Structures are given as structure tokens and as C-alpha cells.
Amino acid sequence: MVTLQLDRVSASYGRQEILSEVSTPEFQGGQVVALLGPNAAGKSTLFRRIFGMLKGGGHVRITGARTATPVAYMPQDTGASAVLSVYEAVLLARMQGRGMKVQNEDLAHVDRALEELGIAALGERDIGNLSGGQRQLLSAAQALVQEPEILLLDEPTSALDLNRQLGLLTILRRLAEERQMLIMAALHDLGHALRFTDQAMVLERGRLITCGPTDQVVTPDLLRRVYQVEARIEPCSRGLPQLIVEGAV
Amino acid sequence: MSSEASVHPGLLGGRAYYRALVLRRQLILAGLTLALFLSLCTDLALGPARYGLEEVVAALFMPDAVSEQVRVILWDIRMPVALMALVVGASLSIAGAQMQTILSNPLASPFTLGISAGASFGAALGLAFGVIFIPAAVDYVIPINAFLMAMLTSLFIYALSLRRGVTIETIVLLGIAMVFIFNALMGLIQFFASQQAVAAVVFWTMGSLTKATWPKFWVTFGILLAVIPLLVRHGWALTAMRLGDTKAASMGVNPRRIRLEVLALVSLLAAIAVAFVGTIGFIGLVGPHIARLLLGEDQRFFLPGSAICGALLLSIGSVLSKVIIPGTVIPIGIITSLVGIPFFLFLVLSHRKSAW
Ligand SMILES: Nc1ncnc2c1ncn2[C@@H]1O[C@H](COP(=O)(O)OP(=O)(O)O)[C@@H](O)[C@H]1O
Ligand SMILES: [Mg+2]
Secondary structure, three states: OOEEEEEOEEEEEOOEEEEEEEOOOOEEOOOEEEEEOOOOOOHHHHHHHHHOOOOOOOEEEEEOOOOOOOEEEEOOOOOOOOOOEHHHHHHHHHHOOOOOOOOHHHHHHHHHHHHHOOOHHHOOOEHHHOOHHHHHHHHHHHHHOOOOOEEEEOOOOOOOOHHHHHHHHHHHHHHHHHHOOEEEEEOOOHHHHHHHOOEEEEEEOOEEEEEEEHHHHOOHHHHHHHHOEEEEEEEOOOOOEEEEEEEEO | OHHHHHHOHHHOOHHHHHHHHHHHHHHHHHHHHHHHHHHHHHHHHOOOOOOOHHHHHHHHHOHHHOOHHHHHHHHHHHHHHHHHHHHHHHHHHHHHHHHHHHHOOOOOOOOOOOHHHHHHHHHHHHHHHOOOOOOOOHHHHHHHHHHHHHHHHHHHHHHHHHOOOOOHHHHHHHHHHHHHHHHHHHHHHHHHOOHHHHHHHHHHHHOOOOOOOHHHHHHHHHHHHHHHHHHHHOHHHHHHHOOOHHHHHHOOOOHHHHHHHHHHHHHHHHHHHHHHHOOOOOHHHHHHHHHHHHHOOOHHHHHHHHHHHHHHHHHHHHHHHHHOOOOOOOOHHHHHHHHHHHHHHHHHHHOOOOOO
């Protein structure tokens, strides 16, 4: 099974250090991990560092991977205006490093990724005139089609409507279990984190503040300290934890 | 399947849609190739002595069936010029297509990076003051001058792009700066040169295919054939670059490396093309745009499409240069700009769906 562990991982842009010595316990395939933290905490930077687009101190330890490129990364910004259809844009992500010839299997994977994310009907649309949410789902499909063992998603739900947010998170949950995939997603909705993720790690100004099972990490105390909001967490009538925000501190 | 696909594209599954798309593009490429062949035959048929298309086709496929005189005129005199139009057109168009791709700029072309301007300056030094960079046969002195200056320009831009923190906007700005510098230097040359020399420089910068010979054709064609596979190898990566550097990198592409490698390759393509025929405007800009409208930006179709569109445009330009004023061959660079610009504007304005 694939595992991911960060060992004193650092990163900087130029001379400015953005991440300092982020260490985590070992995450495993099948888990969904929430990457939490306020704006500019370094979440995107951490993803880039794990994916290898940024170099820096410390080690990103990945073990048990079946393939040479086990990690896929869905970046935060997804705007582009090339003359490509949605189908082509997903195929493109699939074909990198695979030679010129498109195999039936590749097309099957594209079809599956589009269907899984509920955007099969968009296949023929130009990527230039998608809505923000559609672009985000396309971006997720581009990551999924690579059949990753570790999937890094940078704010995958930020442009989605409520229904699609829940839809995407439910799919991710299912994929993690079905394919023993390790999914790490940067989320701003702590309620979603409580409901859909097993583990949570919280960044603040480039440092890891806490990391552990989500229900132990996301507490009124954390909300006050990191997000400066006053909130309660109570079980709803069906026993699910509910986050009730009372206001900014 | 294909006819259904074009009637009800929305009702098909993704895979069927994709197959229909590929088939349609293959047909478009085949159609363009046919048009290219017709244009080549027309180009061969035109000149001081006019031939019928049947005669040209006969001379092409059964050289023994036509008279000695026709054979000599078609094969030895007109063929190198007509084929030069194709390879120069293809080279400039591919160069423009990839510059637009790697620089994310719809206006990028061999001109934007100062490659043409550099070539003109090199040629002008030779024509006006007899400056010779490398002694060679008289026919090659000016092309070598032009080529070396063009490569020097791209090398300079390449070296600057290697520096950390140089963005694609900076590269485009550097190219434009080079254009202005060379324009000023050209002005200086023309100010000091003799009247005759100025005329020669001006004529060179207008671009002309008439000096094409078989050896020049083979050199240009050889370079084109060598560069294409190197670009094809990066096909998927180049297509991904159109989604932006971050997105491309997230797909495992190293945008910086691809950009530098492709920059070097297309500089070579453009430099060799302009060195032999002089400044030929707009092929490197218009060719890729037409290909993009017809075929999209998947490099598997966009790259051959750009090549064929560029070749076709310059071949048609060559035909027009002979027929506009009978008995006179107007410099091809003037034709491509005069006819190319309005045609280009028409295309851009009539196509509301814009990629940029
Ligand atoms: N390319 C960059 N160059 C310099 N600084 C950057 C760059 N990208 C991000 N930063 C800085 O790094 C910090 C963390 O950014 P980021 O990782 O994007 O935060 P988050 O994703 O948590 O909002 C911010 O202060 C941001 O300004
Ligand atoms: Mg971010």
C-alpha cells in the first residue's frame, strides 16, 4: 500500500522561506487527508513541494508505490484558453510520457474520469468557455485520469455549488476506498473536512500546527486560534458532527 | 459512424466523439495536402512560358513523355523555386506555431524575436559594405551572413532566457527590442551605403524566391526534416504548455526545459528559411492561426497543419506574384503581406470564437 510521510519539509521562493520543517506521521492509501489553514499559510506551496515542482529541505517519503509516477496534482488556478475540447484536455493529461499513439485503454480512462466527475456531457465543449466550477471538475478529471496512487487536490471545491461540492467529496471518499488511493485536499470548509476526511493537518504561516484524526484536530480551540472565529461543534440529529459558527472573534 | 457523428455530435459517447474528431481532422489534413499539390502544379505552370496543368502533371510523373525543353524549364528552373516556397512556408509556419505555443503569445512569429531583423542586418552588411562572415561561393555569402546574424540574435535571446526569473513576457520584450535595434542599424547602413547598395538591401528585405536553387532547397528541406521529429517528440508536452506553466508542470512537463529546447529548434528553422529567401512576412503568423482554426491545438494535428498551411500560403503567394502583373514577378514578401494581412483580418474577425 502506498504511504506518504513528510520529514522536516521546507520550501522557499528565492530567499523567503515559506515552509519550515513540516513533519507528519505516515499517511496511507485509502485515507483522505484535509490540508487546512488560512489564506497564504503555505498549502499550495506544500503541494508543489510534495509534487516535486519546488525543491527544498527535508524529505518527502513515498513508499509502496506501484508506478514510477504515483502522484498527481491538481493545481489551484485552472484558467486556460487553448483551442482544445474538454475531452482533448483530459486525454492530454493522460498521454504525457506515454508516446504519440492513443490506445483504446487511454480513451477508456478518459471516458471513465469524465463520467466519474459527472462532466461526460461537457466532452465536446471548448475549454475556453467553461464556467469556473466546470473548469474545476475538468481539472480534477485531468488529475484522476493519470491513475494516481496519491492525489493532491488544491482547493478542489472552491468554485463548486453546494451539490457538486458534496458530490466531489463523496466521489473522492469512494475512490480512496476502492482504489486504495491516498488523497490530500486543501479545504476551507471545516464542516466538509469533519464529514469527509480521516486525517487533518493544519498549516499556519508555513508551520504545521497540528496533525491527526480530523475530529480531534478540528476543535473550537483551533478555530479560535487559527481562524479567529468563535464556533461550536455538536452532533446533529443523525449523529454527524456539525460546525456551528457564531462569528468572528 | 462519421456521418452520424457530424450530424448528432452531442448524442455520441466520448470515445465515439473523439474518433469522429480525429477522422475529421485527418480529412482536413488530406484536403489541405491536395490543395497544396494543386497550388504547386499551378505554380509550376506559370512563368514566361505557360503550360497546361496536364502538361505539368505529365512532366512530374512521366518526365519522358514531355519535350526536353519543357522538362528543363519545369524541373531545373521552376521546380526548385516552387519547392522552396513549400519548405520555406512550412518552416516559417512551424516556427511561428511553436513560438506562439511556448511564449503563450498569439503575435509571436519569427519576426517577434528579431530573427528576421537579424537576418536582414547580416545580409545588409554584406550587400552594402562587402562584410563577409565566412568566405564561400558567391551565391552563399549573403545567406551565410543572414543566417549567422539570425542565429546570433536567437542565441542572445536564448542566453538571456536561461537566467533565473526571466518570464515569457520578458522574452517577447527582448525580441521586440532586438527588432528595433536592428531596424535602427539598418537605417544606419542605408544612410552610409551607396545608392546601388541601398537598392540591393531593399530588394533583399522584400523577400524573393527567385534565387532558389536545388542545393539551397535541399539544405532548407534537410533542416526541416531534422527538426520535425524533435518537435514531434514533445508533442503532448507542447500541447500541455498551452494550458499554462503550472498546469503543464502538474502534468509532469518541465515547461522551462521544453521552452528552451523548442526555442533553439525553431530559431534554426526560421533562420535558415529567411537566410535564403529574405524577409517573408506573415506566413509565420497567419499559417499557425489558420491551422488552429481548422484543426485545434493538439500538436498531432496542429504541427502538420501549420506546416501545410504555411507551405500552401507561400505557394499561393508565389502563384499570385506571377499573375498580378503578367511578365513581372513581384517580390513574394510584398505579396504575402499585401494579401496575407486582409485575409488574416477576415479570418480573425469572421471567427468570433477566439482562442486568446
Ligand atoms: N511564486 C511565488 N513567489 C513568491 N512567493 C510566493 C509564491 N507563491 C506563493 N508565495 C507566497 O507564499 C506564501 C504561501 O502561499 P500559498 O502556498 O499559495 O498559500 P495558500 O495556498 O495556503 O493560500 C504566501 O505568502 C505567498 O505570498
Ligand atoms: Mg493556495
